[in-house]
Amino acid sequence: MPRHLKSPVPAARVTAARADVAERVRVILDDIRTHGDDAVRRYSEKFDDWSPESFRLSPDEIRRIVSRVPDTVLDDIRFVQDQVRTFARASATRSATSRSRRCPASASATGTSPCPAPAPMCPAVATR
Missing domain, CATH: 1.20.5 (Single alpha-helices involved in coiled-coils or other helix-helix interfaces)
Incomplete structure (x- = not known):
């Protein structure tokens, strides 16, 4: 009888993990937009243990x-x-x-249906 070493991850857990990663990335990008090179240096040190004199x-x-x-x-x-x-x-x-x-799907009620046109x-x- 085969022995399973790994089981599939439940879809809800995958969805939650993706949302968590997306949120973390959003926070990091917002921080970099706000604080520029100082934020890049902090994340470089945090994630890569690397802090060169210049990133350029x-x-x-x-x-x-x-x-x-x-x-x-x-x-x-x-x-x-x-x-x-x-x-x-x-x-x-x-x-x-x-x-x-005019896209034929644009007349749909929700506007979210895939367009059937070429x-x-x-x-x-x-x-x-």
Whole structure:
């Protein structure tokens, strides 16, 4: 008979944990917005036990660090950056075009139903 080493986490616990993490991140980001580099230094010390003289890298430091990254990794990073830029440009073009059309789902009572129309007719909208 198989022995289970781990059980699934109940959905309610996962939801609560996600909310807790989101709240912690919100507090940290608010603190950084309010207190800037002083807050960054506090969190760097707290989470990483690291407090450099400056968090800003000089151009020489950047070149030295990048020179140690394998070419295949740099090629992958450039490829992904290009893909993201291409997607963002295409999305911006589609979004501008679709604004002139009425989305069929916009007539729904709640406004939260997924749009049944083809993607170019309905720009994606974040619900959270």
